[in-house]
Amino acid sequence: MVEGFISRGFRGRRRQPNNAQLPPGQYETKGFPVLSAGPTPHVPLSEWDFTLVGEIDEAKRWSWEEFQALPSEEITKDIHCVTKWSKFGTRWGGVSVDTLLGNVETSAAYVTAFCDGGYTTNLPLEDVTGGKAWVAYAYDGEPLEPAHGGPARLLVPHLYFWKSAKWVRGLSLLSHDEPGFWESLGYHNYGDPWREQRYQGD
Amino acid sequence: MDEQLKLDGNAAAGSLGEVFPFEMTMAEVVCDHCASENFVGALMVYQPPMTLGTVVRCPGCDNVLMRVVHNSGHYWLEMRGARHLRIPDGSSVAAGEAAAEE
Numbered sequence: 099m100v101e102g103f104i105s106r107g108f109r110g111r112r113r114q115p116n117n118a119q120l121p122p123g124q125y126e127t128k129g130f131p132v133l134s135a136g137p138t139p140h141v142p143l144s145e146w147d148f149t150l151v152g153e154i155d156e157a158k159r160w161s162w163e164e165f166q167a168l169p170s171e172e173i174t175k176d177i178h179c180v181t182k183w184s185k186f187g188t189r190w191g192g193v194s195v196d197t198l199l200g201n202v203e204t205s206a207a208y209v210t211a212f213c214d215g216g217y218t219t220n221l222p223l224e225d226v227t228g229g230k231a232w233v234a235y236a237y238d239g240e241p242l243e244p245a246h247g248g249p250a251r252l253l254v255p256h257l258y259f260w261k262s263a264k265w266v267r268g269l270s271l272l273s274h275d276e277p278g279f280w281e282s283l284g285y286h287n288y289g290d291p292w293r294e295q296r297y298q299g300d
Numbered sequence: 301m302d303e304q305l306k307l308d309g310n311a312a313a314g315s316l317g318e319v320f321p322f323e324m325t326m327a328e329v330v331c332d333h334c335a336s337e338n339f340v341g342a343l344m345v346y347q348p349p350m351t352l353g354t355v356v357r358c359p360g361c362d363n364v365l366m367r368v369v370h371n372s373g374h375y376w377l378e379m380r381g382a383r384h385l386r387i388p389d390g391s392s393v394a395a396g397e398a399a400a401e402e
Binding site: 133134135136137180181215216260280282283284285296297298299300 | 371372
């Protein structure tokens, strides 16, 4: 009996069954795993820019220096990867997508983030506005490392982390939904970790 | 860091071997972007632990040749970046073995 009690205790701590921060099917990691579908791009900051294109009257473009001059925010959020790890309380710095879209008139209902290396991911416009998404260039008070998406990555922490596109270079504003790199190959189009939307049909 | 994530083409042969009924290491792929021709065994593969899928890239220009995902009871295979695949059907190997035995 005593042995059984002890094992239940250990099992409970490891699995954190009552942790309200952990979406279904996820486990907590203290590390920061690197997942990548290709080589890490190395674009000099002098050649880097961020653009808004698509359903807007005039495309917008910021150089790296101009981007750094935009109002920035400190963001602390939990992140959840579809490969089942979650990391709590990650600290980022960057520019809110609300700031980028501030003066833009658009009829778009969707955005596709596009990146160095050819990666894309699609999101409803309402999921990147209203304080829900950022273009992050700092992590833990330091410039974002290339392996984690530096110089800048999209940060959309309420969705699975494949939506937080590494090496992001811009947003395409679209009237229609255009499935991205993983969304077109069996992954869920929306990717809500709390509804465990990992794959098509979930 | 890249080198930790990048595997050789034999990893691709494993994933493709789950889809195709042939030994894929010696299959040849022509890149739709730079037209270079390579054996599957010589391609660049991104398939680190806990990955979302297998991404096969051209060793010459980094173009994505093929992507393989296995989830929810289905294989997904996308090959827009490959102009064609040339797959040995095994008969030439069998013929060669037969000739060697004679």
